[in-house]
Amino acid sequence: MPRSPGRRRSPLTWVTAAMLASLAVLAPAGPLLCGAAADRPDLSAVLQGPSAAHPFGTDNLGRDLLARVLTATGPSLVPALTAVLLGAAAGVLLGASTAVLGPRARRLLAGLINLLLAFPALLVAMFLAVVFGAGGGGAVLALAVAGVPGFARLAQTLAAGVAGTDHLAAARVLGLRRHRLLWRHVLPNIAEPLLLSTTTAAGTALVALSGLSFLGLGVQPPGYDWGQLLNQGLDRIYAEPLPALAPGLAVLYAALAFQLLGEVLAGGVARRDPAPRTPVPLPAPAPAPRGPAEDGLVLQVEDLHVEIPTPDGVVRPVRGVSLALRPGEIVGLVGESGSGKSLTALAIADLLPDGARMSRRTLRLLGADLAAMTPKERDRHLATGLAVIFQNPASALNPALRVATQLTEAVRAHRGASRAQAASEASDALRRVALPPSVLRSRPHQLSGGQRQRVMIASALTVRPALIIADEPTTALDVTVQRQITRLLSGIRRDTSAAVLFISHDIALVGEFCDRVLVMYGGLVVEALPADRLADGARHPYTRALVASVPDLTADRDRPLPTVPGDPHDPLAPAPGCPFEPRCPSRRDHCAEQAPPMEDLDAGHRVACRHPAPVAVDPATAVVP
Structure with a gap:
């Protein structure tokens, strides 16, 4: 039976998958297949041009450049991806925290992010690479720190849209701690655009890390990556262009693969609404005299x-x-x-x-x-x-979480109940609102309007409120x-x-x-x-x-x-x-x-x-x- 048009993969998807698969195979297989040829000097074949025996030529010690380019796939990709993941993790936590902090802490954190964004990321990476010391570890850490402000600003913008939603307000009513609000209610709802940004940033980080190695601030001999290979072949650019350009073409190929991955993923992601403006708070009023308590009132x-x-x-x-x-x-x-x-x-x-x-x-x-x-x-x-x-209830319930999670988190947070006990109480609450326990496995979009409102009432019952x-x-x-x-x-x-x-x-x-x-x-x-x-x-x-x-x-x-x-x-x-x-x-x-x-x-x-x-x-x- 022919596949429906909506499920047919585009040519761009297949090309991107093939490029990423080739990188994923070469990273571990390159040293196994070509490691010996990449490291074996041959004084009889020094600085040769492209030939049948050496398609990319040889370096100043007679080592095969094609083998060295393939072997350098892992040492080039792994540090770049590590730098992106470290920078993304720190930046996302920094920016997303603005959705769960108080007004004063939010303003201070936003000011810090704005200050960090005032400095170009590449210059910051070069400066920190010098401070941390030349080497692969210092270059990775420098790129990670330089990437934090960009991810923080993106996460801050996305989190501002989540901060005004009813489901986050409902979670606040349940008294969940800030780390639970962040992990359960903010991050799942901003994960898609952050994932897209991370994939495209991987290509940029690869180019930047190769640039640091080209300048002598990245990987140091006897280790090598594409940036250092590019530096070693630069003095031959006019006599033998291919040995000099081959590492650069590898950098371009890998960076293009990550950029295409971002394009493919972006095709299925809906655009998000802009964040609302936050009004300027007024000064706190003077405390008013309190009235007497009245017995028996909720x-x-x-x-x-x-x-x-x-x-x-x-x-x-x-x-x-x-x-x-x-x-x-x-x-x-x-x-x-x-x-x-x-x-x-x-x-x-x-x-x-x-x-x-x-x-x-x-x-x-x-x-x-x-x-x-x-x-x-x-x-x-x-x-x-x-x-x-x-x-x-469609906006008050978190669309990224199952009903079971949203009904049990308050019980577990405030009464220290186990996962099984909280699930049992959630099932009882659903029965009281005439819903079967199977609803626990559903997500809000799978329920009707009346069912979602009943889930909201069940969520209220789990904390046994007096009001x-x-x-x-x-x-x-x-x-x-x-x-x-x-x-x-x-x-x-x-x-x-x-x-x-x-x-x-x-x-x-x-x-x-x-x-x-x-x-x-x-x-x-x-x-x-x-x-x-x-x-x-x-x-x-x-x-x-x-x-x-x-x-x-x-x-x-x-x-x-x-x-x-x-x-x-x-x-x-x-x-x-x-x-x-x-x-x-x-x-x-x-x-x-x-x-x-x-x-x-x-x-x-x-x-x-x-x-x-x-x-x-x-x-x-x-x-x-």
């Missing part, structure tokens, strides 16, 4: 603020948010896009983007004050006390799978007494699924009420507008769907008064002067509005046509 947050610098100014997407969750409670957090829901969750989980700063009066998880802990203590407490389920932050976990799923996920979270809440902070745009789903609802607008919580009152008992005009914008089966299909009038809140220019005032149908002049405080209306119902709508008003009337 999470206690008071007066939470988040600021992010941008080229247009400082954005304050979260301004004074307070919330609390008790064991076994599901609290919904709703609002339009940009209202600060996800950033509130990221601030609680200590996953804010670089440059963002957070201040709070109180932030306690399981009664422990996170501000009073050292960074290591805080990371471990967050890793074992809470879990985050992200909106897009689960579900950041829009049903947005990308169809209605049937949405219901399955919400029932699954309800069952987990019932079985483990874990509290759930459920973030969603779907106000109808939140009203059905949650116990309490917090409504955010402009970075503020504008209303907090029991979920069973959401449909007909909301008092804030914004909450009523959200409820009215949800269509139902009785809606008039001839009329457009109701929407919240006006433009969303501008975080770059927050108004001093109520943030919803420009869009509020019940606004008064004084509403634009000062933001209203949260006030208690009755048990469990609070609202930040100076003119809350009466309960008797139909929610549909809260929307201006």
Whole structure:
């Protein structure tokens, strides 16, 4: 049966394979087959030109140059490859580390890489070869050190794209140490372009190492490589060109083979997105007085603020948010896009983007004050006390790792479990989310969207958290799978007494699924009420507008769907008064002067509005046509 066109090898692939195979055979076989002729002097055949007995001629001791070129294959290739591998290993570790270090260490490391790149690599190699001493070992070490900055810059650029992914953030939530983040989540996702760069750098290193030997800084007599053979034949270049050029042709042949290998491998590698720009961090805020602890709470947050610098100014997407969750409670957090829901969750989980700063009066998880802990203590407490389920499981799960690895690494890192015990717990977690243990052998791309989200929930269960932050976990799923996920979270809440902070745009789903609802607008919580009152008992005009914008089966299909009038809140220019005032149908002049405080209306119902709508008003009337 003929091979499909997609699987047919190109001529370039076959040529490259043949060239590499010839080098791989000559490197060990050259000394065995030609070593005797290469080292045996013949004073009767000194400095002869090409002939049938000596196709490349002879040197000043009558030794056969073809035999010496073939014998020098291994001494030329092995040091060059060694130099590339050493330089690549050091450079990749240096550059990729920027994805897992803190902001200050990342800036220092980036500055060091920029400084090293300011010096030409070949000049650095020549200088270091003199410093280390002439010889093969010194030349290899000099080339390795000179190659570090280039690999470091490439790895730094690629790692920056991985640093902002959800799966790395999820790994941080699990509290994995930096070396695990580096080996498991950063390096596997940047390996392909680094491999391509290494193959092409091998040819460059071969030319550079031969150049050092040509200058007398590399391999020393009685040893020899192609560079030294080229130097020995240089004085005959005009009389006998072939004996002088033969080592150079060998260098060209091997370097071309490595370059072609890079071209062949590059044909199957997708291009990666450019790395996002990192904003400049603001100075740390002055510590605020802490509020008293409240017994029985899983999470206690008071007066939470988040600021992010941008080229247009400082954005304050979260301004004074307070919330609390008790064991076994599901609290919904709703609002339009940009209202600060996800950033509130990221601030609680200590996953804010670089440059963002957070201040709070109180932030306690399981009664422990996170501000009073050292960074290591805080990371471990967050890793074992809470879990985050992200909106897009396709990006939150590491595409380079199997599900088994991603479900077991947190158990092994925090509880010291063996590989078998961690695998058993991962299988149990999958069964709890109605997935078979065979999923452990799969990679994320082999699963459906619903299955990936269940794997994310199973990953959260492996650390046995007291708090689960579900950041829009049903947005990308169809209605049937949405219901399955919400029932699954309800069952987990019932079985483990874990509290759930459920973030969603779907106000109808939140009203059905949650116990309490917090409504955010402009970075503020504008209303907090029991979920069973959401449909007909909301008092804030914004909450009523959200409820009215949800269509139902009785809606008039001839009329457009109701929407919240006006433009969303501008975080770059927050108004001093109520943030919803420009869009509020019940606004008064004084509403634009000062933001209203949260006030208690009755048990469990609070609202930040100076003119809350009466309960008797139909929610549909809260929307201006």
